[in-house]
Amino acid sequence: MSVLKLLKHLYFRLPLSPAMRHRLGLLKRKLVARPGNPGRSSTADVDAPRLERATMDQSSGIRLQMVAQSQAQVEGADLQTADETLGLGLGEETVAVFFSVIDWHFRHQRPQQLALSLARRGIPVFYISVNFVDDAKAGFRFERLHPELQLYQIFLHVRGAHSVYSDVSDGEILRQQKLGQRMMWEQFLIRDAIHIVQHPYWTALASSVSASKLVYDCMDFHAGFSNTSQAHHLGEQALIGQADLTIVSSDYLFGMASEAGAKALTVIRNATEYAHFHKAYNPSQPHPKPVIGYYGAIAEWFDVDLVRSLALAFPQVEIRLIGADTVNAQAQLKEFSHVRFLGEHPYSGLPDQLAAFSVCIIPFRIIELTLATNPVKVYEYLSSGKPVVAVDLPELRSMDHLVARCSNTASFIASVGAALNENDPQKQQARMAFAAQQTWEHRASDLVLKLRDSSHEPLVSVVIVTYNNKRLTERCLKSLSDPKLQGAYAVPIELIVVDNASSDGSIEMLQAWNQLRPEPFAPLCSRKVILNLENRGFGPAVNQGLASAQGEYLVILNNDTIVTAGWARGLMRHLQRDPELGMVGPVTNNIGNESMIRLPDDSIKQTCLAARRYNLDHAGERYPLRIAAFFCVMMPRRIYDLVGGLDERFVPGFFEDDDYCLRIAQAGFKIACAEDVFVYHELSASFDQLAAAKRAAIFERNKALFEAKWGPWIPHQYRPVSADTNG
Template identity: 35%
Template sequence: MNDVRGHLDGVVGRLAFGWALDDSDPSRKLKITIVDKQTGATLGEGLANQPREDLGILGQQDSDYAFRIELNSFPSSLAEIEAVAGGVTLVKASTSTAAPSSGNLSSRSLDVLASLNQANLALQRTLALEIKVKRIAAALGLPLDIDNELPDDQKHQPRETPRQKAEEPGKLIVFSIIDWGYRYQRPQQISASLAEDGYQIYYVNANFIATHSSGSDSKALLPSLKRVRKNILEVTLKKPPHFSGSGNEQDLNNIYNHPSDAMALWISAQLRSLIEIYKLESAIAIIMHPSWHKICRTGLQELPIIYDCMDHIAGFPETSLEVIEEEKLLASQCDALVTTSEFLHNQFTHNNHYLIRNGCEYAYFSAAAMPDSLFERYQSATSPIICYYGAISGWFDLKLVADVANQLNHHTFLLAGSTEGCDLDAVEIPDNVHFLGEIPYNKLTALLLLADVCIIPFKLIDLIKATNPVKIYEYLAAGKPVVSTRLPEIEALNLDESLVRLAATADEFSAAIINATQEDSSHEVVAARRHFAAENTWNNRKELYDQALNSIFPEVSIIIPCHNNIHSTQLCIESLQAHTHYPNYKLIIVDDASKDGTHHYLNRLQEQNSHISVITLEENSGFAHACNRGMGQARSDYLVILNNDTQVTPHWLFKLLRALRADQSIGLCGPVTNAIGNEQKIKIAYGTMKEMQWRSQEFTTARHRKTLEVDALAFFCVMLKRAVVRDIGLLDEDFGLGYYEDDDYCVRARKAGYRLVICDDVFIHHELSKSFGKDDLKRSELIAKNRTLFCAKWGFDVVHSYRDEEGFG
């Protein structure tokens, strides 16, 4: 059995995970036994038969050699347990030499290390959510068995590299307001247009499906997936098994009701599995219903969010107060806000706001249509036909249509659409009004072929005032004259009457229809209608949407000054490659006259990575000068100064940027850390960098988006706006090799009116004073000298203190 190899990677709660492989018989899936190291007692057993992407990257056959085993007790650390496969004790990850060492300088090495770290942390995040879900299930009396084994068609998806080019389309998770197979409307149209440009779309349906009611579905936390077209994957989430099929828990059937904490956890755990499977660490979330925001802030906190607000959600009578409050929170916290009408645009205040109205699929609606047997009985009609299609609900003015139909009793009115929410008994319907029911999208042009005039008879309520009607563009693309009530969004178009006539009363509406049927629909008039529609297509809207998407990831320049300590520099850069998950950054490394081989390492790194540039200084001029050289070369609007004795955590860069952009008055922001002498220090202990990632995540997740305004930030890691540099200049190089230059800069920034904040949801590991090694005398002399310089400049000394708050200090 000497051909057995593998790792015991870690333990989270009562879940142990790792991998094992028998090289002599790769088809054999090994039995894994987890034992107590001291007593030898068996704590749990299972098979190493689950897929994991990083195993494929390291050449582990088909990669289906991972295990997750639930233990019968809670070990306090990895050191307490061992994993045995075929009589061989597996190596623990912290002592493994199988992965490439940090001394290997190739970009392939960096990619593999990044992939391993991504997989481990994504797996840990999923396992943590699974543990919470199981705990809730147990409280409800649900013996839920979750192993998350993937179906065959979901295995071996290509891994997203740690950094993709900014110009390449990315991955989007569309949290829709309707299912993909429902009426083909804005959510599907926007998704389809973006998919055509190369975006990978994960379209999450609004309605949930049942999980096996037995409570033992082995794929309970895997959503149902279906490829609906190129670059679009339809995602359908599952209800908790306890409620599936019960029929009395309507709030669990879809996203429209505000989810409870337990429901949000259940749904977010499924989405976390999706992110792990398809490597969506750098995806952008497009939220189309406020309740999705509760899901994202429960288990998907790292995702950038665009809120696509297409409806006045408070205008729907079934909308709860919780959903309305969630929308306020979403609108204030989203990273970009898209609204579809002037009414909605004016409802919100946001510093990254886009007005992107609806559009039409011009090629479909303008093409020559063919008659359809569905409408055969109306094809021989000699009287004018007046058409409407769409929802016939509470906002549809049925009385207006009935009154107009009575006045125009020789006209035929065809109304296509669901009448759910409309009281048909409240109005006496004339015989010349025909309800056709729902019409498939691919038959709409056949209906329009019959139409002499198309109508939009909506009530002037807030819900409709907030609506930019898709129908106006579709009707005109088909070359049809339109009559509408005086909707603000149509009035704002200021169109000629040959395109659309507006009416406020039944008499005006009837007169407008008569005029529309009698006018000369010449080739020029039809062409004018179609020309307007051609300028308002979904492809046109896609270009605006690209602006919103591109605004999420503006270019950021990271400046790393380094003087010797090559090992620290390597670890810092490897952590950047693994955990930045940001597709648009430049890395500028300033070698401040290093003598330990750093120069050769950085030059090779620069040759292999287009986003990395190196500045080499002949003399060691100090921290401020090195930072200034880096900032002088950078062209980005956002800058980061990062010490080379740091290691970063997942999504650190985006979370700092999110805090910096939250308010125009914020000029600088920084993370919390393990070692510093101010309010940024937290109480945290860990033995390895892997443990650091997990323990810091536990701390920061509980403090999602929390910030604290302070007088000073330490520059071991700080993000600042280019505007600050323009206003107050670069670091003061009079402070020489180091100390007090960051305090000086913070004073200057505050005097210029900028605020400084600590981001409690970002942790950066810091070695502290690595640059000066063990030379305490040199450090003390520098501090004393620069304190004198600072006091002479400002008339006071800075006094730093720890935060008087639980978990800090």
């Protein structure tokens, strides 16, 4: 037997704890990484996986190295061409990144099922494994999980031994993971992503990309597990508070998340892969002998005493227990020869085991962990038509017509006895009919609908003032409204354009634009055009727009900008995280203060690509500002209500932004630049139309007004080179 086969045998048969399984998984990865060892997936519908590695070289570039590949894949392959092919088609799509609770190859359950179902819908899926690669360099390895779907498992590099279940992601570990995350985005040309978090460990990493929609898939009461640290509990509370959407699998978890302050909350219960488990239904093949069966974890929530009572009550009936035994249940029940422990079985073989069961049991202890559980196995059991006997779990109460739910040991034993004698085809059909409507495809459809539902999201009102520059305005409007540019899950936008008596065809263009129907899944949900009969100047026109805005967050945006994917959510996230932050703007390529970072200017595309790297390298960070430049700023409505509109004395422009920022600071709030949000800027397109002498006169006049109000003006400055990693 090969070393890999021996490891697999041990993995599935021995009563290993999660920590031991984690260590074995790491050892397997190291063995697979040796040249000539092709990796194989344990999932039935997965082709030979390909493990590849992306690492950071000394020049901070990306170097891709093949570390394991089957001979058939290697022959005749151009590795550079094959690598480039991996990213094709991803650029315009919103991808789903699952921050997992288990490795892909460990018990095919909710995490893998939802990820696979989304991939089947054409959504590229990246499944971040709980197993890491022990490497001091930032980077990641990836495994293609399906030959036809864009479905990958990602193994981030982490220095030293590290466990999702017992350790915390912070400091240098978090920094290394963030770099690996950035490299993944670059390697796969990711424009926009939804982050679906399934364990609190990932809170810091997943929430660091402010522009990504953050979803918490809460499938367990994590505090109920013995290996959950206090840090993870606090991380879960923070995650629920930050998540744009929290999904729970049970009513108990719904109540918990609601009390924790979830912004938006929905229930998506567990389900079954019906076609897979329905294979166990074979009424024409009688059982040679009765079997009371269970498969799943034999862990701290497994009621050994209840199984002992069953063994005493049915001494002639085999009790078959399938799963990893981490509580020494086998030793506790060793006096019963008819109680058989078969160890862990692969997912692909479970229907064969289920087919041999006469009655299926769920013998759990009634503790907070199980009170919060919506058991996957009940849906899988019912797919076979088998009778199911369970303890009194709240999530089973809606299935009383299908499941024997028992409140004590005596009723459990009686129900098992009745189930062993059952011969009712109608009951079998009723169970299977129910299960057929509770599939992972049904749940994935619900998930997609919930992800696309922006009705619970805060409305962002964007005010744009225009004066000629029709081409730039058209470009700006397209970047704001195109779902291919903004992704399918952007925050809803109310767009208000105030035109200051343009004469270059802008008015006609805006009138036509205002009549357009919104594209499906476009972020733009409302549009309004205000046409001034004269050029009122920047401040008064902005005030017109702000006065008509309905949003919870207000944006002032120049028309010579191009917004990037997730820009509005990214800015909003910083304001939501810190209630003392009164205004925030993005980094940009062209402005006269610290918001500018040095970027290549060969083309807009190259500038935006370089900016994306900067944003990802500084995920979750912000740079303090004294004055924000009003090419793009966002503030909460409460700040606008407190501070009021722009001072209209600073017409037609200059110093209205300085004045407004000082008013915000005077009210006790901070101003910052979001280091992880980029907006492209042409710089002063409207004022460039003015003659230099007239510009200078306006500047000096408004400077005098400003200094009369605030004292000597402090000129804007660029940030120090040391604060700009692109410098």
